[in-house]
Amino acid sequence: MRKWMLRLLGMLFTLAAIAAGTGFWALQQTNLLAEQSLAVTQAKELPLERGVSFRKLGKMLAADALIDYDWRWKLLGKLHPELTQIRSGLYEIKPSDSVTSLLQRLTSGDEKRFVLTLIEGKTIQEWLQYLQTVPHLHVDNDVFNRVLQAQGDESNLPEGKFFPDTYQYRASTTIESILTQSYQKMQQQLDAIWQQRDSDLPLESPYQLLTLASIIEKETGQESERPTIAAVFVNRLRKGMRLQTDPTVIYGMGERFDGNIRRQDLREATPFNTYVIRGLPPTPIAAPGRESLLAAAHPAEVKYLYFVSRNDGSHLFSSTLAEHNRAVDKYQRNR
Structure with a gap:
């Protein structure tokens, strides 16, 4: 009887050892799957519809040859139920992804941006x-x-x-x-800048400031020039002079503009042609950035009334028409 009991205990111990070894091996294999890199060499989109289960996801990844779908995937879900709460959306599989890192994004809703x-x-x-x-x-x-x-x-x-x-x-x-x-x-942005504007501007509303800023934006791409460009327009507004700025002519022409402004275009009476109308055009002519809004609100303290392009992205500024005509002769008429 005693021998039988010892044999039984020996068999149970052996089975327990085998089970423990098998369990350890299964856990090890599952952990290896969790750490496994996904077989992608470049980023790939992964669309997930609402209601996609953890098992269906595994089959989808296997269908794209990214993982092997087997008992390890199912065991991973049982061991880490937090990785099974997948959210719908459009995700991105990255070459650096492991199974776990991908699942962490899918469960946190970290969709592709x-x-x-x-x-x-x-x-x-x-x-x-x-x-x-x-x-x-x-x-x-x-x-x-x-x-x-x-x-x-x-x-x-x-x-x-x-x-x-x-x-x-x-x-x-x-x-x-x-x-x-x-x-x-x-x-x-407009409200804050309008509240802090120079007190003596010849502008009646934030919308007029926005319109002026849009013209400044179109006239120069150089941030340092914007306050001076703004000053020219503000000085002309104060004197009742027409703004005479080409971007407003172009905007008024719409789709008819072919890259050239002709004399007849400068004389055409559109609501935006500041060679014809006095003051600002009725609406902005483009989207101004913050720097142009600030320039419109705080123009430079200069007396310039004219400017002409140097054909290198910068402008030459003048206070008198005679100076301006000489600059035009130098930089425009003799090109």
Whole structure:
């Protein structure tokens, strides 16, 4: 009897040892799977619909030859239930990913991020053309006006009212939400800068400051010149002189502009042609950045009334028409 009991205990001990060894091996293999690098050499999108289970995800990854789907995947889910709470969305599998790092992103909802840039100095139409090329966004021609209306602006005049900046978004993001950020940021910037403007500006409203800033934005790409460009326009406004700025002529021509401004274009009576109208045009002509807004609010303390391009991105400024004509002869007529 005693021998039988010893044999039974020996067998049980052996089975327990085998089970423990098998369990340790299974745990080791599962850990190896969790640390395994995914078989991708370049980033790859992974769209996950709502309701995708942990097991279905494993089969999807196996179908793309990224992992081997077997008992280890199922055991991984049992050992780490926190890794099975997968969220829907569009994710990115990176070459540096392990199984665990990917699962951590899927369970935290860390979706793939996209970036778009609304460039300063561009018009709404130019932004529309660009936005219709970026991925995962549905953009129609009326989207800017819809955002205006949602923000309580019924003007249907979106030009200049959206802040140029770089914006991040996800595949599930709507273009309306991005443009709402842009609109609100411009209003915040404009309101703050208007409150701190020079007290003697010949401007009656933040919208006029926005319009002036848009002209400054189009006239120069050099940040250091913007306050001086602003001063020229402010000085002309104070004297009742026409602004006579080519970007307003171009804007008024619309799609007819072919890269050249002719004498007849300068004489054409459009609402934006500042060679014809007095004062500012009725709306901004592009999207000004913060530096142009600041320049419009704080122009340089100079007496210049004219400027001409040196054809290298910079300008020569003059206080009298005679000086200006000499500069035009030097830099424009003799090119």
